[in-house]
Amino acid sequence: MKLKAILLCVLVAAGASMASAQKAGLKGGVNFTNLYIGDVDDVDDENMKVGFNAGLYYRADINEGFAIQPEFLFTQKGTEVQYDGLFGGSGRYRFNLNYLEVPVLAVGKVGNFNIHAGPYLGFLVGAKVKDVDDNGNINDVENLDRDDFNTLDTGVAAGFGLDFDTGTIGLRYSYGFQEIGKGEDAGQATEDSKNSALQLFVGFDF
Template sequence: MKRRKILVKVIGITLLSAITIRAFSQEQQTNYESKLSPKFGIKGGINLSNLHADDVDDEHMKVGANFGVYAKLPVTTGFSIQPEVLYSMKGAQLNYNNALMGSGKYRFNLNYVEVPVLAVFNVAKNFNIHAGGYAAYLASVKVKDVDNEGNVNHVDELNKDNFQSFDYGLIGGIGFDISNVTLGARYNYGLKEIGKSGTFAGEVANNAKNSAVSIYVGFAF
């Protein structure tokens, strides 16, 4: 709960700062453009994902991919709206240790079709900060049980029906534009529990939510 409040404050401060400096910002134009123009492109990168919950201390980062399409729609000099459609692989590894099951870890592989919508503030000609939110649909789930000897077992009790079909959350990040190439990094903070209440997934995930750092490269046309 504290981390959520801190994240909301940080995003609020970021937006306030961006609005303050917006009058001094420049639209990210390539060297052959003379006016504001929308851009459309493709992007892809990696997710360093995890799960966050007040009572979970043993989660571990998982590496996945993200890729899709985006548009950058200028509203005025220095300010654009950027909608995206992405396929995003999230999840985590959670340790367990009990008398019944022994010790090991669950590997959660949660694959989403994700739609972020971002406000992009260009604080310099080739640098932006962006913030907004996302909504996502859970396309597929794969959960593995890895014991302390490295044996991998499929977990029948943890299937897609045990997880929430939709997720949503907040996003904040930075981007660098070099001609029509964009390099960026952002933090995705989920606001919805991934497991359905009263299911095995809800118990195992301990009311956890998605969390991910995304690093990406985009190519505009």
């Protein structure tokens, strides 16, 4: 599954490079992320984590109504999980996961409006779990770090946007296929969950 996703991203990006570039620029925005188990409908909005996304995009027109858009992004994902301690203490675990992510999107255009969807490939560059107790004290969970999580994430993304003369603005949802926890501790802590993210973004052409 991972190899197929990588090959698909490479082939589609190569096809885009042979078309005429119409848009290229910088983009960034806000992430509203969570982790899901089994069915994505199980996501609990109360555990949502806010982060950011930033990077580059390149849009190549295939024809007037269709384009391919690869992107290279730094994106923050994760969640917050509530807990109740054995002796009355309570708090939450905050999972902070940072990825370099490459979505390759098919873009359908009607005037200035666009709908886009396609696969993404993500590489985990940093992971930190923090314990925030009921008094607001923040402590690192030392036994969990990047080595305890899967470094590769694959999934699909879909959304819509509005193009303007100097850039674009839009909303996108991404749905991960890979369980984020690799080791026994991380797997139990995350309950074998996967990434889920809603992105609000704005881009400006070079």
